[in-house]
Each structure stands twice: as structure tokens, then as C-alpha cells.
Amino acid sequence: MAPKTKESLDLREDYGTKYGFKDPEDYVFKAKKGLSRKIVEEISWMKKEPGWMTEFRLKAYDIFLSKPMPTWGNCDLINQIDFSEIYYYLKPTDGTAKSWDDVPENIKNTFEKLGIPQAEQKFLAGVTAQYESEAVYHAVNKDLEKQGVIFTDMDTALKEHPKLVRKYFSTVIPPEDNKFAALNSAVWSGGSFIYLPKNAKVDLPLQAYFRINAAKAGQFERTLIIADEGSSVHYIEGCTAPSISEDALHSAVVELIGMKGSHIRYTTIQNWANNVFNLVTKRAMAHENAFVEWVDGNIGSKLTMKFPAVYLVGKGARADILSVAFAGKGQHQDTGGKLVFAAPNTSGTIISKSVSMDGGRSSYRGLIKTYPQATDVKVNVRCDALLLDDESRSDTYPTMEIDGKRADIGHEASVSKIGDEQLFYLMSRGLSENDATSMIVNGFFEAFTKELPLEYSVELNRLIQLEMEGSIG
Amino acid sequence: MTTATLDVWREESLKTLEKTADPANIVETWRRMPFQHWGLDRFSAENAAGPKVTLEGGAGAEVLTLEEAVAAKESFVLPTLKTGLVSSDFLKFESVSIAAWSGGAFVHVPKGKKIEEPIRISFEHDGSKTFQLPRVVVFLEEGAEATIVEEHLGDASASLAFTRIELAQNASLRYFYTQELPKDAVHFSHQHVALGKDARLDHNSIIMGAQHHKSELEVLLNGRGAQSDLRGVLFGSEDQFFDPHTHQLHRASNTMSDMHFRVALRDKARSIYTGLIRIEKDAVDCEAYQQNKNLLLSDGARADSTPVLEILPDRVACKHGSTAGPVDKNQLFYLAARGIPPAEAAEMLVMGFFEPILERLPFEDMRERLRAVVAAGAQI
Numbered sequence: 001m002a003p004k005t006k007e008s009l010d011l012r013e014d015y016g017t018k019y020g021f022k023d024p025e026d027y028v029f030k031a032k033k034g035l036s037r038k039i040v041e042e043i044s045w046m047k048k049e050p051g052w053m054t055e056f057r058l059k060a061y062d063i064f065l066s067k068p069m070p071t072w073g074n075c076d077l078i079n080q081i082d083f084s085e086i087y088y089y090l091k092p093t094d095g096t097a098k099s100w101d102d103v104p105e106n107i108k109n110t111f112e113k114l115g116i117p118q119a120e121q122k123f124l125a126g127v128t129a130q131y132e133s134e135a136v137y138h139a140v141n142k143d144l145e146k147q148g149v150i151f152t153d154m155d156t157a158l159k160e161h162p163k164l165v166r167k168y169f170s171t172v173i174p175p176e177d178n179k180f181a182a183l184n185s186a187v188w189s190g191g192s193f194i195y196l197p198k199n200a201k202v203d204l205p206l207q208a209y210f211r212i213n214a215a216k217a218g219q220f221e222r223t224l225i226i227a228d229e230g231s232s233v234h235y236i237e238g239c240t241a242p243s244i245s246e247d248a249l250h251s252a253v254v255e256l257i258g259m260k261g262s263h264i265r266y267t268t269i270q271n272w273a274n275n276v277f278n279l280v281t282k283r284a285m286a287h288e289n290a291f292v293e294w295v296d297g298n299i300g301s302k303l304t305m306k307f308p309a310v311y312l313v314g315k316g317a318r319a320d321i322l323s324v325a326f327a328g329k330g331q332h333q334d335t336g337g338k339l340v341f342a343a344p345n346t347s348g349t350i351i352s353k354s355v356s357m358d359g360g361r362s363s364y365r366g367l368i369k370t371y372p373q374a375t376d377v378k379v380n381v382r383c384d385a386l387l388l389d390d391e392s393r394s395d396t397y398p399t400m401e402i403d404g405k406r407a408d409i410g411h412e413a414s415v416s417k418i419g420d421e422q423l424f425y426l427m428s429r430g431l432s433e434n435d436a437t438s439m440i441v442n443g444f445f446e447a448f449t450k451e452l453p454l455e456y457s458v459e460l461n462r463l464i465q466l467e468m469e470g471s472i473g
Numbered sequence: 474m475t476t477a478t479l480d481v482w483r484e485e486s487l488k489t490l491e492k493t494a495d496p497a498n499i500v501e502t503w504r505r506m507p508f509q510h511w512g513l514d515r516f517s518a519e520n521a522a523g524p525k526v527t528l529e530g531g532a533g534a535e536v537l538t539l540e541e542a543v544a545a546k547e548s549f550v551l552p553t554l555k556t557g558l559v560s561s562d563f564l565k566f567e568s569v570s571i572a573a574w575s576g577g578a579f580v581h582v583p584k585g586k587k588i589e590e591p592i593r594i595s596f597e598h599d600g601s602k603t604f605q606l607p608r609v610v611v612f613l614e615e616g617a618e619a620t621i622v623e624e625h626l627g628d629a630s631a632s633l634a635f636t637r638i639e640l641a642q643n644a645s646l647r648y649f650y651t652q653e654l655p656k657d658a659v660h661f662s663h664q665h666v667a668l669g670k671d672a673r674l675d676h677n678s679i680i681m682g683a684q685h686h687k688s689e690l691e692v693l694l695n696g697r698g699a700q701s702d703l704r705g706v707l708f709g710s711e712d713q714f715f716d717p718h719t720h721q722l723h724r725a726s727n728t729m730s731d732m733h734f735r736v737a738l739r740d741k742a743r744s745i746y747t748g749l750i751r752i753e754k755d756a757v758d759c760e761a762y763q764q765n766k767n768l769l770l771s772d773g774a775r776a777d778s779t780p781v782l783e784i785l786p787d788r789v790a791c792k793h794g795s796t797a798g799p800v801d802k803n804q805l806f807y808l809a810a811r812g813i814p815p816a817e818a819a820e821m822l823v824m825g826f827f828e829p830i831l832e833r834l835p836f837e838d839m840r841e842r843l844r845a846v847v848a849a850g851a852q853i
Contacts, residue, residue, distance in 0.1 A: 071499065372772065387787035390754065396782035402767065402797040403775040409767075409797040411780070417787040 034084040037061060040186050043089045047155055047189075050162060060175035060185030067179040070305075073365075074332050077303045081277055086218040086249055088187040144202060149233075150195040151206055154222050157193035164195055168226055172255035172283050172311075181281045184220045184253040191221030191252065196231035196262070205234040205267070218249040225255070227262035227290075234265040247275045247302065254282040258290035260314065265293040267451075272300040274330055280306045288314030288343075295451050298325045298333050307365060309338035312346040312374070319348040324448040327360030327392070336366040336397075341374035341407075352383040353448060355441055356392035363395040368402070368409060375406040383413035386444055388437070476547050482554065483518075486572035490516075493564050502562040505745050505777070506716045510659050510685045511631050512603075516569055521604035523576015524596040524627060531580065531592035534619060539577025539608055550579065553610045553637045556665065563689070566661060570606050570635050577608035582617035582644075591620040591835035598654060600628025609636040613644035613672075620835055622649040625682075629658035636664040640672035642696060647675040649834060653846070654682035656711060662688040670696030670725075677830055678705035680715060681846055687716040694721070694728035694756075705734040706830045709742030709774075710850050716745050721761055723752040729760045735830075736767045737823055738774035739850065745777040750793065754785040763793035768800065768826060770819070770851075816852065823851035 032039060040061045044054040069078060144151060150161060158165050175185035192208050208223075227233055250272060258264050264284065272278055278301040284292040294308035310319035321337035339348040354362035364383045385394040396413045418440050426436035442449070495513075496503050528536050542550045554571050578594040598605045609623055623636065632654070640646055646666075654660055660683040666674055680686060692701045707715055721730040736744045750761045767776035778795045800819050808818035827847050834840045 072501065385784070387784065387789070390757070390786045390788065392787065394782070394784045396780075396793070398779060398781075398795070400778040400795060400797060401775070402769065402777065406772075407769070407798055409795075411778070411793075411795040413780075413782060413793050415782060415784045415789060415791040417789070 033087055035061075035086070035088055035187070039088055043187055043189065046089070047158075049158060052166065053158065056170070056175075057186050057188075060182050063175045064179060064182035064186055067182055069179060073305055073334050073363075074303055077332060078277070078279075078305075080247070081249060083183075088218050088220070089189055147200045147202075148197040149200050149202060150193065152193050154191040154193045154224065155189065157224075161193070161195070164226070165193065165224070168224060168255070168257060170255070172257060172285055173253050173281050177281060180251045180279045181253050184222060184251050184281070187218070188220045188222040188253065191223040191254075192225070192235070192237075193223070194225040194233060194235065196227045196233055198228045199230040200228070200233075201231065202233045205236045208235070208237045218251065220250075221252045223252065223254040224257075225264060225266070226257045227259060227264050229259045230261045231259075232263035234267070236267040236269075238269045238271065247277060248273075249277045250280070250301075251277075252280045252282075254280070256282075256284035256292060258284060258286045258292045258317075260288045261290060262287075263291045263293075265295065266308075267295040268297060270296075270298045270300055270304065270306075274300065274302055274328075276301045278302075278304040278306065280304075282306065282308040284308075284310045284319070286310055286312045286314065286317035286319055286346075289316040289318075290314060291318045291320075293320045294322070294337065295448070296321070296323045296335065296337075297448060298323075298335050300331075301333075302330065303332045303334065305334045307336045307338050307367070309340065309367075310348065311340045311342060312348065313342050315343050315345055317343060317346045319346075321348070321350045322448055322451060323350070323352045323364075324445055325352075325354040325362045327354065327356045327362040329358040329360060331360045333360070333362040334365060335362070336364045338367040339369070339379060340367070341370040341377045341379070343373065344375045345377075346374060347378040349379070350381045350383075351447060352381075353445055354384075354394060355386045355388060355444065356394050357388035359391040361393040361395070363397060364413070365397040366399065368398070368400045368411070370402050370407045370409070372403050377407040377409075379407070379409045381411040383411075384444070385413070385415040386441065387415065387417050388441075476543060476551075478547065478551055479543065482551070483572045486568040487518075490565060490568040490572060493568065495565070496562050500562055502560070506685060506687060506714060508565075511566075511633070511661065512659075513565055513569060516573075516604060518573045520602055521569075521573040521575070521606050522599055522602040523574065524598045524605045524607050524625075524632070526576050526578060526607070527593075527595040527597070528578055529593045529595075530590045531588055531619070531621075532590050533582075533586055534588045534592065535579070535581040535583075536592055537579045539579050539610060540575070542579035542610070550610060553639075554608070556637055556667075560689075563663060566633050566663070567635070569604070570608065570633050573604070574606040574608045574635070576606070577610070578623075579609075580611045580619065580621060582613045582619050584614040585616040586614075587618040588620070591622060593836060594621065594623045596623070596625050596627070596634070598625065598627035598630055598632055598658070600630055603631060605630045605632035605634075607632070607634050609634075609638075611636070611638040611646070611648075613640050613646055615641045616643045617641070618645045620647040620649075622651070622834070622836065622839070624649075624651045624653070624839070625660065626653050629655040631659045632661065634660070634662045636662070638664070638666040638674075640666065640668045640674060642670040643672060644669070645673040645675075647677075649677045649679065651679040651839065651843070652682050652686060652688075653843075656682065656684055656713060658683040659685040660687070664688070664690045665693075666691065666701070667693045667695055668699035668701060671698040672696060673699070674701040674703075676701065676703045677833060678703075678707075678717070679830065679834075679843060680705065680707040680717060681709075681843070683713065685714050685716075687718075689718045689720070691720045692722065692730065694723050694730060695725055696728075697725045698727045699725065700729045701731070703730070703732040703734075704830050705732075706827045707734070707736045707744060707746075708827070708847055708850055709736075709738045709744060710740045711742065712740070713742045715743070717747075719748045719763075721748075721750045721763065723750070723756045723759045723761060726755070726757045726759065728756060730762070732763045734765045735826055736765070736776055737770060737826055737851075738768070738776060739770035741771075741773040741775075743775040743777075745779075747779045747781070748793075749781045749783065750791060751783040752785055752789055752791065757786045757788040759786075759789050759791075761789070761791045765795040766826075767795075767797035768823065769797060770800070770823070820848065820851040824848060
């Protein structure tokens with residue numbers, strides 16, 4: 001193998017052309033740097049929130065202060081976060097725009113670069129775009145409204161559907177869960193709220209896009225999806241940020257509630273710039289015969305710690321987690337999934353695929369837990385890791401806690417490099433080493449990409465290509 | 474048994490023990506099995522004693538009690554007390570052991586010597602003292618070969634056993650560690666094996682006894698071409714609680730390691746197996762394998778499994794697998810179709826789960842004794 005061309009390995013350069021543009025900061029309101037009780041109160045006041053939410057935020061703030069930083073994972077990196085250097089709330093426009101024409105020009109440019117309106121015109125059912133902390137554009141297809149589906153941003157939901165929000169908000173992930181969930185609970189802003197009434201079926205995916213623009217900004221969106229009995233929905237989120245030299249923090253909380261017989265699929269393509277700390281808590285409750293899927297792709301960020309979870313609390317519930325990570329130069333993708341079985345006849349699978357290159361590190365971290373009442377559980381976990389060079393690293397940290405006799409649990413993992421025979425075979429058919437490697441990596445990820453809508457899968461393949469360009473050969 | 478140097482070390486260790494705080498229960502090592510089970514706050518040198526040591530076999534090798542070995546070759550034996558502790562989580566245990574160990578064994582096989590007769594180190598724990606602190610030191614010189622059994626039996630107490638093994642180039646060791654203490658004992662075992670170039674280790678753990686059992690088996694593949702093969706079986710019943718750890722640490726190229734750990738649990742017994750394969754950056758072309766199987770024979774039994782991989786170089790082939798579940802219904806059906814009732818069939822399957830390791834034991838009486846323990850436990 002020829003020596004690598006170091007210049008071409010600067011991923012941020014490529015990222016810069018496509019996603020790394022930065023708009024001039026132009027905010028209606030920008031909270032002071034750092035976090036204090038006063039800032040939490042101010043955020044709530046700015047948003048004209050009901051009293052219970054202000055109290056909830058303040059309580060969460062106290063919990064955030066009392067919780068220690070995690071003592072596991074990449075502690076060196078997490079401890080670099082300086083909570084006093086972050087802007088916790090930035091308000092880019094006055095209110096949410098209903099139609100694309102009402103969105104301010106600079107923000108429109110941003111999303112046009114990201115291709116959002118075009119995507120919507122083509123086939124998307126609804127779009128929420130979150131720019132910094134607030135959702136700025138959002139449209140819901142007529143058909144959804146007819147079915148009684150609510151798809152809006154979280155702040156609007158709190159105003160327009162206060163009862164629903166109050167009933168379900170924070171019931172899946174309480175602020176006590178972990179330090180970053182507490183932080184999000186204290187300063188959250190934006191995110192999506194989806195409510196599907198009984199038997200509502202949304203055939204086209206609902207989409208949201210999140211973007212950080214300001215330096216040292218924090219983005220703390222809060223997403224809540226409630227799928228009532230027999231309903232089904234596919235939700236897709238994507239995220240980007242410009243390449244700013246100072247680190248930014250993204251700490252979201254995502255709660256899914258799948259009632260009896262419902263189906264939720266939640267897809268994430270995380271493509272933050274390489275200076276974003278991405279520390280996200282995602283958890284779903286799957287009730288009787290519900291089916292919850294997390295499809296989680298992690299390409300960007302400096303450090304991602306994200307382990308989407310499903311608690312199977314109803315008989316016959318099912319869960320699939322598909323997690324894909326690509327760790328390049330200076331990145332640590334600490335990802336995986338958790339399945340907690342608390343009811344009989346439940347089943348689940350976790351498939352994890354990771355590629356590490358250019359000194360990147362990817363870790364699979366997972367949990368399978370069964371409680372005694374969860375009889376006849378079936379679980380399968382499969383983790384595959386590819387290491388593309390000897391500067392990179394791959395870890396597997398699975399934990400299985402099996403309490404109960406009638407469980408059938410399997411876990412398998414492998415770590416390898418691209419086989420010389422595979423490369424040789426492709427090169428003997430006229431492919432360059434670079435193309436052959438790309439092809440093998442894309443093939444490795446196929447289980448993931450085939451689960452995505454077409455243009456996302458094209459996008460992902462292109463992103464992988466971008467990340468790998470010129471890295472070999 | 475003591476010498477001037479040892480006295481100083483014992484003093485120092487007592488001080489370290491006093492200075493060191495108990496590890497916090499949020500530390501992963503102690504999260505599920507609290508450190509307090511060992512009751513080290515009650516420790517004093519007066520209520521510690523070695524187990525009764527019986528040594529047999531090993532014609533041609535130097536087989537001594539550790540006390541004899543310290544007297545005969547202090548400068549060679551003493552440093553082994555301080556080798557091999559990589560984790561500060563066990564600093565207090567190590568300090569207690571150095572401060573007050575007694576009862577131990579020493580095996581030394583000279584260069585090129587192949588010892589045919591298996592060596593048996595039998596520790597009979599003494600219930601009249603609160604703490605039992607045995608130690609084993611094994612050194613195989615270049616090209617030497619031996620088979621060693623370390624067995625723990627006897628009365629209930631809190632025991633901390635430390636084993637230090639060094640295998641020089643091309644040396645080959647087959648080692649058995651068996652733990653059959655009463656079900657009200659608490660036991661900790663720390664075994665550290667360092668392998669030189671092309672050395673080979675075949676290690677077998679048989680874990681059946683004690684109320685609380687915690688073990689650390691660290692295998693360091695330090696020399697190019699070293700190979701290790703680790704096997705473990707664990708059988709638990711009633712409210713026994715086991716916390717076995719294995720570490721396959723690849724620190725040189727072309728090293729190979731394999732690990733199979735089998736657990737069967739009934740009643741309210743619990744096991745939390747943790748295994749680590751770590752391949753260091755400079756260790757290329759390594760192969761590592763790790764498999765943990767858990768058989769749950771009762772509704773109340775609980776098995777946790779955390780097989781961890783940390784892989785730094787790219788030229789590796791590494792796999793691991795872990796399963797947990799009840800006795801395979803298809804196998805029961807197959808045996809039922811041949812007229813074997815389910816209870817008997819389950820017993821046969823459990824015996825079959827353990828037999829590959831039990832049959833390797835070099836002493837007939839141990840094989841029979843352990844088979845009887847498994848057979849009695851497998852009746853449901």
C-alpha cells in the first residue's frame with residue numbers, strides 16, 4: 001500500500017464546501033454565555049412558558065449541578081467541555097414561519113444549501129428545521145392534518161397542546177437520568193413534537209434538520225413522539241454545523257412512546273462538524289405489540305456518546321437498533337444501543353457496524369437487560385468493525401444482564417481489516433485501490449443504507465466517499 | 474516466615490493499606506459485587522493465616538513451600554510479590570496479601586526440562602482464622618514444560634489468593650485452578666501470567682464454591698508468537714455470586730489467544746463474567762477469540778456477561794461471542810425421543826457442558842469429586 005497523502009485527509013476541508021458555511025450571527029436574542037439559574041429562568045420567560053415548565057427547568061438545573069460527570073467512556077474528551085463557555089440559548093427569528101417565503105433570507109440560504117425545500121417538494125410529508133435553538137420553518141402536509149396528526153416544534157406544542165405535552169414530557173427520560181439529560185431539561189429549546197392518534201398511518205417520512213451556526217453554541221433540542229394505538233410513523237433527522245474553531249455542544253433528549261400495536265421508526269444521520277460534542281439521550285417505550293426501530297448513523301462530531309434505548313414494557317413488543325459509525329481523524333464515535341426487556345414474549349436485535357480510519361476511534365457500547373418477568377425473550381446482537389489503518393482503534397463494550405430462565409441471548413462481534421484477497425479481487429477487475437476500498441466499505445454499510453429513503457442513502461454513500469477520498473492509494 | 478527485607482515490605486504494605494481508601498462502589502470493578510464483602514476492616518495480621526499447603530508430584534522440578542523458597546533464594550522470590558498488579562482497584566487486597574501472607578507454593582522448572590509428573594498444590598483453608606492469604610509463584614525457564622494444579626478446599630473464611638507465573642521463551646505450562654470452598658466462604662483470586670517469546674499457556678479454571686467469588690486472570694502475551702488458551706467452567710447454586718474476569722493482553726506481534734468460559738447457574742445463583750481482549754498498537758497479526766456461554770437452569774438464576782474488545786492495530790483477526798439461555802429445547806427433545814426423561818436429559822446436558830474441562834484434570838480423585846458436584850447440582 002502506498003503511503004497516504006496527508007493533505008487530502010483534512011476532512012473539514014470537504015465538509016467546509018458542503019456544510020461548513022457560516023452565516024453572520026444575526027439573532028433576535030442571544031442569552032449570556034454560561035449557565036446560571038437566572039439564564040434558565042430567562043429562557044423560560046422569553047418563551048412565555050407555563051409555570052410548571054419553568055419549575056421543571058429549575059429543578060433540572062439543580063440536578064445538573066448535583067450530578068457528576070460520567071466516569072466511563074472517553075473522560076479526557078468529555079472533561080474538555082467548559083460549561084461556562086457555552087451560549088445556551090439563541091433565538092434566530094421572531095416565531096416559527098409557516099410558509100417558506102416567510103423564512104428570513106439568510107436562514108433560507110442555509111437550508112437551501114442543505115437541500116431542504118427541494119426535498120420537501122419532492123416527497124417529504126413535513127419538515128421542521130431547527131436553526132440554532134429554535135425551529136424556524138415547518139410545514140405539515142394536508143393529509144396529516146386530516147388524520148389528526150400533530151407535527152410541530154416542541155415550543156409550539158407546549159403552547160398549543162399543553163395537556164398532551166404535560167402528560168408525556170419527560171416521562172421516558174427524567175432529568176435524573178444523567179447529567180446531560182438534566183442539562184437538556186434545564187435549557188431545552190426546539191425539537192420536534194409528534195402525536196399520532198389511534199390508527200393514524202403516515203406513509204411518508206417526517207423530517208427535521210438541525211443546525212448549529214454560532215461559535216461555542218449549545219443546541220439542546222427536545223423531541224417527543226407519541227404513537228397512539230395502531231399508528232405508524234417514520235421520522236428522520238439530520239444535523240450539521242459549520243466548521244468553527246471553538247467547540248460546540250449538542251445535547252438532545254429524544255423520547256418515543258409506542259402504544260399498543262404502534263410502529264415508530266426513528267432515523268438519524270448525524271453529520272456534525274468535527275468540533276461538536278454530541279451527547280444525546282434517546283429512549284423509547286414499547287408497549288404491547290409495539291415495534292420501535294432506531295436507525296442511527298454517525299459520521300460527524302468530535303465525540304459522540306449516544307446509545308439509543310428501547311424499554312420493552314408490553315407483551316410481544318419488538319425493537320430493532322441499527323447503528324452505524326464512521327470515525328475519521330480526531331473523532332471518537334462511542335455509540336451502540338440498549339434493549340431492556342421487562343415483559344414476556346419480547347424480542348430485539350442490535351446490529352452495529354463501524355469503520356475507523358485516520359486515527360479515529362469507534363466504540364460499540366451496549367446493554368441487554370432482561371428482568372425476571374420477561375420470559376421467552378429473544379435477542380441477537382451483532383457488531384462488526386473494520387479498521388482501515390493501524391493508527392485507528394476499535395472497541396466493543398457489550399454488557400448483558402440476564403435475569404430469568406427463558407431467555408435466549410446471543411452476542412457476536414468481530415474486528416478485522418479489509419481482506420487483501422477482497423482488494424486483490426476487485427483490483428484485478430480494474431478498480432483502483434481507492435475505489436475498491438470505498439466499494440467494500442459501502443458494502444459493509446449496506447445493511448444500514450438500504451433502510452434509508454433513497455436520497456438519504458445516496459447522501460450517506462456520498463458522505464462516506466467524501467470521508468474516504470484520497471485516504472488510500 | 475520472615476526475613477529482614479520481607480519485614481520492611483510487610484510494614485510498608487500495612488501502611489499502604491491504612492492510607493488507601495476503600496474503592497468506591499461506582500467503580501465498575503466493584504459496582505455489582507461490593508468490596509465490603511471481604512470485610513477488610515476487620516483485618517489484622519493476627520487473624521490471618523495461610524491455608525495448610527500440601528505439595529506432591531513434579532519429580533525433576535523444584536517444588537517448595539513459598540516459605541522455604543524465600544529462605545533459600547530471597548532475592549529471586551521476593552520481587553515476585555510485587556509483580557503484576559495492573560489495577561489500583563485491588564491495591565488493598567494486594568497490600569493485605571503482602572503484609573500477612575503465609576502458606577504458599579513455589580515451582581521452578583530449569584531450562585529445557587520437561588516435567589512429566591503433574592504437580593499438585595493443595596490449599597486446605599483453615600476456618601479458625603478470619604483471613605487466608607496463600608500465594609503461588611511459578612517460573613518455567615526456557616523450553617521447560619510442566620502441568621500444575623492449584624486447588625482450594627477446606628473451611629470457610631475470607632481468602633485472598635495471589636498467583637504469579639512467568640513463562641520464559643518456548644516454555645509450556647498447563648495450569649488448573651479449582652475452587653471448591655464451602656458456600657459461606659468469600660474468595661478472591663488474582664492470577665497473573667506473563668508469556669515470553671513462543672511460550673504457551675493452557676489455563677483451566679474450575680469454579681464451584683464460595684458465597685462470593687471474585688477472580689482476575691491476567692494473561693500477558695509479551696513475547697512474539699506466544700499463545701494462550703483459557704478455559705473456564707463455573708457452576709453455581711443457591712445464592713452463590715461469582716464475578717470472574719479474564720484479560721487477554723496482546724503486547725507482541727503474532728500472538729494468539731483463545732478463551733472459552735462456560736457458566737451454569739441454578740436457584741438464585743448469579744454470575745457476572747467480564748472478559749477483555751486488548752491488542753496493543755505495536756502487536757500486529759494477532760488472533761484473539763473469546764466466548765462466554767451461560768446456561769440458566771432456574772428462573773431465579775442471573776447471568777451477566779461483558780466481553781470487551783479493545784483493538785488498536787488493524788492487522789488482527791478478533792471475534793467474540795456470548796450467549797445466555799436455558800437448556801436447549803431441541804436437545805431435550807432429541808434425548809426425549811430416545812426415551813430419556815427431561816430431568817435426566819438436563820443432567821446429561823449439564824454434565825456435557827462441563828466434561829470437556831473436567832476430563833483434562835490430571836488427577837482421578839479430582840475428576841471424580843468434581844463430576845459428583847456437578848451431577849448433584851444438575852438434578853433439577
